[in-house]
Amino acid sequence: MLRKVKEVAELTGVSIRTLHHYDRIGLLSPEHVTEAGYRQYSERDLETLQQILFFRELGFPLKNIGEILQSPEYDKAEALALQREALLEKRSRLDRMIRTLENTIQDAKGEIKMTDKEKFEGFDFTNNPYEEEARQRWGNEAVDRSKQTLADMGQEGQKQIGEQMDTLFRRLAAMRHRDPASDEVQKAIGEWHAFLNGMGHTYSPEAFKGLGQLYIQDERFTRNMDKFGDGFAKFMADAMGIRADRMKG
Amino acid sequence: MLRKVKEVAELTGVSIRTLHHYDRIGLLSPEHVTEAGYRQYSERDLETLQQILFFRELGFPLKNIGEILQSPEYDKAEALALQREALLEKRSRLDRMIRTLENTIQDAKGEIKMTDKEKFEGFDFTNNPYEEEARQRWGNEAVDRSKQTLADMGQEGQKQIGEQMDTLFRRLAAMRHRDPASDEVQKAIGEWHAFLNGMGHTYSPEAFKGLGQLYIQDERFTRNMDKFGDGFAKFMADAMGIRADRMKG
DNA sequence: ATAAAGTCTGACGTTGCGTCAGGGTCAACA
């Protein structure tokens, strides 16, 4: 079932001009266009639009949204989960603002006293860990670089990447009961690091270590990693930490 | 206690450049400036900034915020109460979005089915009655025009306005059991319309009718109006609607 | 007294649309 602009606009609450704009910048081009140039939005287009709006609500610039949606690493289910966390975070920020406001009302009446810092609780918009993670996960410049290298490799290469990662993980998982500091493990971890760097990410030691930490701090990562074997996430985190420390020392 | 830009920026979470900007456009000029031109923000400046940020959070354009804050009708306590309602409304909108997102997750798994309309619940940002009211109360272009006319009238005149409105309302309230379409009622309503126009609001027929509708649709208005007599709000809404229709026809 | 950190003022760039203007399309009704 295809819809034209006005219908989509009314359905979603965005303006027609916005849809034009998204088309122009290549963020959302309707699957079909009539001979006369009329845009026809498919069901899939609507889903994409919904994703766009969620990301937009979280403050992502449109350019990044486009990169994310096209990134080969993009996974809708994962994105939805992340968006949920980020929205919850946003809500609690709003709650803080409301509390601040209520306190301000009382403060104005002279019933209580607020410090200056308290008067701005909730405004500081800079530290949403989930937004941060989303940026880590897909965002920033990393995306277009990896996109670039992927493009360079062509379609065939892309398929191989998944396999490469898979086999590497399997090899590592097989070692998960050994000492993470041992030579064999460290060598394999080195391959993993090189692999990431090859993808255009260029992880510094800190970043590499941080990535490892993410594997155990975020249970969604943990679950995914542990599919390769029980305790794999923790093992990776340890091994990556050790490698990072050795690189610095 | 005076603070310089960086301190204010860190305290409030806005950038230094934003503070510069707000100064430039006359939205928030620090009370003191050193000889060298360094900005020095006072306690009162911080309070103003807080108000600015609340309004900004609600999506008000900076220009309007400036007008509101300088409007003679501006009352901080009232503003705070209104902001609270608007923020609560915003939160419930966010709640709707979160629910939508959670449904979408289930929908993606095939566990439930959503209609297209449901997929965009919460995105439609256009109907927040409190924001609407705030705009009605102080906002739009109306403010600076009425501000101008008020300024022209001087202080004494301002006091009179309240009284004028009061007596007009009393007169109208006395007629509230008559036919809203009758000549006498319509003549009084005409005075009310003229009064508003005289304040620089220039209500079109539609706007005038809409204002009447507000009296009965929003119970806070209703309560205030009904202080002049039971059913006064409804009577006004009817009479204003009739006048508007006659003006168009 | 000199470096480091902070501040100032332009000037220009950017994002995400809104707002016309000028012109084509489509469905329905006369």
Added chain:
DNA sequence: TGTTGACCCTGACGCAACGTCAGACTTTAT
């Protein structure tokens, strides 16, 4: 079948709210 009214298109320009330099001055710390 012609015409009207609702709908669509593509530029081109405008605008708000800053971000980002660049170049120069000030304040603070050592």
